[in-house]
Amino acid sequence: MSRPGLFRQTVNSILRSFKIANRKEILIGSDEFGNKYFEKPTSGDAQFKRVRRVETFDKDQWSVPKVPTEWMAWLQNKRESAPSDEEILKNQIELAKRLKRSENLQTMRGESIHPDSLTMTENQGGFPHREEYEINPGSSRTEKT
Template sequence: MAKPPPRSIITMIITNFVNSLKPKKTSGNFKGIDYMGNNYYEIPADPSIGKRQDKRWFVPQNSENFEDVPPEWDSWLRGRRKEPPTEEEIMKNLAIIEIKRKNAIEVEKKAGKPSQMITGYESFPKRPEYEIFPGEHSDKGSTK
């Protein structure tokens, strides 16, 4: 019986380094699409090769704004649920979001506030004693 060649640590290091430079093949199974147009993929776990967890990711519709992920897909991406959300569940949650948006506008109308939902730094209250931007004071109490 032939004796296997001795393993060299330097050979193993060089081999691992070269293999790390090769591009990874991430061709996963398409799992679904949300109402924003994001595509979701998964590579299932395979314990026979030592891979104990699924690998899940999404490809955003708009590469500049990839932070908006619906909650049902977010829970699937993070592994809180095993199965991806169904089309019925997605449509049901979208309808709830629209109802909440309309109700928020109605509440603001009753309170005498503008009916548009304001986002960003404009949505915060303005106080005369605080600066809006460094060095800029509001109209009341301006030191300029």
Template sequence: MANKPTRDVIGIIFKNFWKSLRPRQFRGDYIGEDYFGNKYYEIPANPSIGKRKPSRWFEPADKEAFDQELTAEWEAWLRGRREEPPTREELVKNLQIMDMKKRNAAELEATYAKGKDDKALPKQVDGPTIGTFPKYKEYEFIPGKEPPEK
């Protein structure tokens, strides 16, 4: 008769306990920093111990502020939507685009605000607006009550 491997529950428990005593990596590797001053860290995946995904987090520049801003590139990296962290050149390019959009928005706001002439803003139409509907006497306005008389 061939020797069949049996499940030794006590042995499995002891082996898992012994593996749990091994030192683990608690400090992450420094990956980078964004222009807000946030620092990003990662503990890489280790499939040999059952860790399939890397652990990623950031330390905010101001630890007291709860409304932290993150760049879209770093947020995508944190959530695992991109494998590689963003490069410095990519961050600078997107910051320049963001500044250009802010300048353009300020110019448009100044153009519309200073003139307030008929050409800058569309005219208000007098009369019925969108969302007004005809009212009929035979329909109830408030259920169970008679409609108000005009």
């Protein structure tokens, strides 16, 4: 028995790619922003990556959708299964706890998080001044600006 030739293998590969492209998408889930997440099933071939996508609530193709971190990891194939509502809720609660703890620590220590309150003192230095280099390109060393 002979194996198929290079031409036949190429034709078969092209036909398989069309079959996968024409498969129906499966609705996997949705999030609190109204986004819907879809996945095209694969045939088990290792050469084809899972195709996952999000359909945004506002249908505006130019706006960047708000996508929770868990769903973003699923879209990028960094996780196998889609996140559950309980998992997302648990992560949101943990985030709220962390923010509250950091806020309490800042008030305890009397720290301010406003960038306007951060000033540079003289002893911190700054950009170094070197006599051998020009401050303005093209000006001579004798000219001081």
